Amino acid sequence: MFDGTPPPNFTIKKIHFFQCEKQKGAGRVRNKMLDLLDSELIDYSWIAFLDDDDYLGSEYVKRLKVYSQGNDAVLFTMKRHNRIIPRPGTTNIRPMNCGITYAIKVGFLLKHRLRFISREMEDVNFLQQCERKGGKVMITNDLQYFCGEGGRNRWQKKTPYRKHILMK
Secondary structure: OEOOOOOOOOOOOOOOOOEOOOOOOHHHHHHHHHHHHOOOHHHOOEEEOOOOOOEEOOOHHHHHHHHOOOOOEEEEEEEEOOEEEOOOOOOOOOOOOOOOOEEEEHHHHHHHOOOOOOOOOHHHHHHHHHHHOOOOEEEEEEEEEEOOOOOOOHHHOOOOOOOOOEEO
């Protein structure tokens, strides 16, 4: 979901790009996407959120399949500015130790109508909502998400893998 300018000539068969009017904050963009895709999400098992300047490790989907058994959300470890988040050994979701590095089971998402609260810690709040609804969130030590550092030329950077957002 883009609320700005999508990347030029950027097409990948497994990703569906949508354009929406300008939103204020990443949480609102994600909610807009969830609203627009509501009827289409039924066709998928999991949804993952990937910011436009970040990328996924080459084993992301394979590893998600392993961790998905018995879990409603899977939080992958991410690397940002040479910092690993969440810290190894973390067992609970808390501010400053979580990023948008997770996938959530579509059935759980639709059943509980989860939405992002547009605040500074929207990712933490989203996962805490999941737990409050009885969802089982697994925190892995598996580094499969990398922050691309942003910037104006982010679409010109080559990233190793940005392929799967919705997984059948």
